[in-house]
Amino acid sequence: MRVEIWSDVACPWCYIGKARFEKGLAAFAHRDAVEVVHRSFELDPHRAPGDVAPVIDMLARKYGRTLDEARAMEEHVASNARAEGLGYRTEGRDHGSTFDIHRLLHLAKARGRQDALLSLAYRANFAEERSVFDRAVLVDLGVEAGLEEAEVRAVLDDPAAYAEEVRADESEAASLGATGVPFFVFDRRYGVSGGQPAELFTQALEQAWRGRQDTGPATGAVPEARHPAGPGGAAACDADGACEVPAR
Secondary structure, eight states, X not given: OEEEEEEOTTOHXXXXXXXXXXHHHHTOTTGGGOEEEEEEOOSSTTOOTTOOEEHHHHHHHHHXXXXXXXXXXXXXXXXXXXXXXXXXXXXXXXXXXXXXXXHHHHHHHHTTOHHHHHHHHHHHHHTSSOOTTSHHHHHHHHXXXXXXXXXXXXXXXXXXXXXXXXXXXXXXXXXXXXOEESEEEETTTEEEESOOOHHHHHHHHHHHHHHHHHHOSOOSOOSSOOOXXXXXXXXXXXXXXXXXXXXX
């Protein structure tokens, strides 16, 4: 059974959602039969490479808030991350184009190192003093994930390398009705949006598994993204780059 996850390294709810999904997967009886594929989704696809700004400043401009209010928003998201055992810095982080990161993630997928690179990129962006919008950092992350340094540099030097794969993922997300991330598709049967609780991910896996046993593997696109275990949603980052802050 395949689970596809559309996400962006710049999205805090994707970082949190990945951790929650992995906890939900660990509780799933057939977890060893699940293939997880990470797909590309840029929250800021029109941002020029090299246009990097502090996250706090970006949030203040986007939401029309003061810098103190933007810091409070970040601190609230950070509390959700820390509740999952994740590190999260609320100061000193950058925001920029994630296109190069997504291209490297496709290289990593081809080499069987995609999840390793994504985990390292999330940690660097949200928990460490390393900017994922710096070329040298991306090279280091690729090598840490098990990729050949020369191959990482070759991809970064060639703007066309894996560009079509990134755009294809984004086009497919749009065709499935995804307007934000994280967006999870379970065996092309159910679409789940947002950083849902771990228990819900386990339920979604179980429901998709039962459907697979009843009718065989699903084919084609998910006609409508829907919640497989009842109403309600969870925080996500939308296609305009805005990331929800849940009510206290």
